[in-house]
Amino acid sequence: MTMTEKVAELPEKIKKAAGSIKKIRPAYSQIVDFYEKIFTAQEKSAAKTEIKPFTISDDIVSIKTKEKFPLISLSEFSIDVNSSRKLFKKICKIINKSGNHMSAAAEIIFNANESKKIDFNELYAALLNDDDASFGNIALKLNTDREALAFISYNSIKPSLSLFADSVSKHINNDNPWEKGYCPVCGNTPVISSFESDGKRFLTCSFCWHKWTSPRLFCPFCENREAGTLHYLFSEDEQEYRIDVCDKCKRYIKNVDTRILSRFVYLPLEQVATFHLDIMAREKGFESGVPLEFQV
Numbered sequence: 240m241t242m243t244e245k246v247a248e249l250p251e252k253i254k255k256a257a258g259s260i261k262k263i264r265p266a267y268s269q270i271v272d273f274y275e276k277i278f279t280a281q282e283k284s285a286a287k288t289e290i291k292p293f294t295i296s297d298d299i300v301s302i303k304t305k306e307k308f309p310l311i312s313l314s315e316f317s318i319d320v321n322s323s324r325k326l327f328k329k330i331c332k333i334i335n336k337s338g339n340h341m342s343a344a345a346e347i348i349f350n351a352n353e354s355k356k357i358d359f360n361e362l363y364a365a366l367l368n369d370d371d372a373s374f375g376n377i378a379l380k381l382n383t384d385r386e387a388l389a390f391i392s393y394n395s396i397k398p399s400l401s402l403f404a405d406s407v408s409k410h411i412n413n414d415n416p417w418e419k420g421y422c423p424v425c426g427n428t429p430v431i432s433s434f435e436s437d438g439k440r441f442l443t444c445s446f447c448w449h450k451w452t453s454p455r456l457f458c459p460f461c462e463n464r465e466a467g468t469l470h471y472l473f474s475e476d477e478q479e480y481r482i483d484v485c486d487k488c489k490r491y492i493k494n495v496d497t498r499i500l501s502r503f504v505y506l507p508l509e510q511v512a513t514f515h516l517d518i519m520a521r522e523k524g525f526e527s528g529v530p531l532e533f534q535v
């Protein structure tokens with residue numbers, strides 16, 4: 240099977256996974272419907288996204304690997320601005336139609352784009368450089384809500400980020416396990432953990448969605464490895480999920496056991512369709528290890 244065929248199948252697989260989740264947890268229907276549209280739009284966009292190939296010298300790779308530094312910083316991500324701006328427009332439409340708390344802002348942002356008031360190079364640079372002041376000024380200039388603008392902007396570049404992270408990760412030597420809590424590609428915190436077919440544990444980056452192998456007994460937020468202080472919470476009804484918690488830093492990460500699920504597992508969908516687990520963890524006194532803006 241070629242890469243393109245695999246990508247072409249994804250929207251259908253996401254649809255099926257979303258359908259199964261809605262059947263088991265009807266309370267999530269609205270949120271799953273919304274994200275199914277966003278993720279489908281992103282996968283379709285990814286198939287048409289072109290990013291510059293990533294190059295780095297072997298010397299720099301070996302220094303960074305030795306020092307346990309991520310291979311790139313956020314400002315080094317290459318973005319396909321053309322495909323991202325098309326996706327940006329599409330996401331505005333999805334949000335507007337969904338009638339959620341961002342709908343009014345999405346309409347203002349959509350109209351600002353139609354009247355060519357958005358400089359996408361400037362917008363994406365502010366996002367990637369983590370330049371809060373510039374990003375705030377752009378939101379102010381467009382007379383719109385900053386959180387909605389951040390949500391739409393980030394989600395519109397997500398296909399580029401993932402593709403670029405794939406190309407960066409080819410330089411990572413997988414012989415040495417990555418025993419750090421942050422993404423080996425970009426340095427951000429993991430958003431979700433998973434167990435895959437061979438029982439290995441993986442962590443997935445909250446920013447670039449790169450997935451890397453991780454020790455099983457390990458808190459990614461404080462790098463604690465002491466057995467007695469690492470536990471998990473779970474519900475009898477949902478054997479496929481558990482919440483890994485750390486007594487040392489009081490943080491948690493959700494974990495999906497893909498070996499138990501017979502349906503297709505699309506981690507971004509699992510992340511948004513398991514907010515009841517976040518509530519459970521918070522009730523037990525644990526905080527999410529991921530900054531709020533990266534949670535969805």
Ligand SMILES: [Zn+2]
Nearest residue numbers: 422425444447
């Ligand atoms: Zn990353």
Ligand SMILES: [Zn+2]
Nearest residue numbers: 458461485488
């Ligand atoms: Zn910890």
